[in-house]
Amino acid sequence: MSASRARRCSLICPIAWSRRGVVEGMRTIDELLAERPQSEQWLARDRKTSHAVEAGGKPMRVLAVGAPKGGVGKTTTSLYLATRLAERLGGTRERSVVGLLDRDHSRHLTRLVELREELLRPGVTLIEGTALPPPDCGLEMIVIDTPPGLAAIDSLQAAQMVLVPVQLEDQGVASLVDYLDDVDMQRIAVSPQMRLLAVLPTMVDGRTLMHRQRLKDVMQIAGAQRPPLPVLPPVPRRSRIMNFDLSAVEYDAAAKELFDHACV
Ligand SMILES: Nc1ncnc2c1ncn2[C@@H]1O[C@H](COP(=O)(O)OP(=O)(O)OP(=O)(O)O)[C@@H](O)[C@H]1O
Ligand SMILES: [Mg+2]
DSSP, X not given: OOHHHXXXXXXXXXXXXXXXXXXXXXXXXXXXXXXXXXXXXXXXXXXXXXXXXXXXXXXXXXXXXXXXXXXXSHHHHHHHHHHHHHHHHTOXXXXXXXXXXXXXXXXXXXXXXXXXXXXXXXXXXXXXXSSOOOTTSSOXXXXXXXXSGGGGHHHHHHOSEEEEEEESXXXXXXXXXXXXXXXXXXXXHTOTTOEEEEEEEESBOTTOHHHHHHHHHHHHHHXXXXXXXXXXXXXXXXXXXXXXXXXXXXXXXXXXXXXHHHTO
């Protein structure tokens, strides 16, 4: 059996999970997170290569939020990260620094911010249409919300950085292995500037044994990437996140770590 097939089997085998649970059931999410893969070598390389597009002295960088599965929090993550980014970059009502680009044909993000304009915080703008703006448009960062799976491939190809939200459930974790491989193949074959940036566990309930076990699986999968892929602090499942309370703190730790990693 190939190494990747064996890895996949261990992901979908409930007996393996429950056995591991006996040993690891007492460990908290924080303890598990202490073992997260970090990839300083990769980050150093990314800093050199991802500033490909220069605009007015400042690079316009493109971050795509993509995942193998639907409903894992891509749109929510795009909106929160765009908001935190604009705060970090000092955006104001008068000066937009972050553009949200809705590349999902369901237009969920577009419909959401059209219905609730207050969700576009100072410094964040929704880009009209589906094309990337020109590098001299004045925006420092574009965050692309994508459709699930490889329907997003053109968005990923256009990006320098790809963030992968994952839900700690059977299918989400099992499909992560192939997805990371596919995205990496795209980098090799089509988009040498594009990098997998990190994995972000979403809607996590740290009290459940299942989520703790699958978080460990995600860390194992991310750690097996070459170079290893960082796993960001998980975003807990909270109703205020579901209701888009953008002042909620649940994304803060992940956003800070992500932006520090990406040197934003
Ligand atoms: N941290 C969270 N806590 C609670 N609910 C969340 C959280 N993150 C996302 N949700 C909810 O989960 C659902 C799916 O989220 P979202 O629409 O962001 O996923 P998606 O990956 O963009 O889905 P799709 O593939 O359909 O575009 C939404 O109802 C959203 O409000
Ligand atoms: Mg979506």
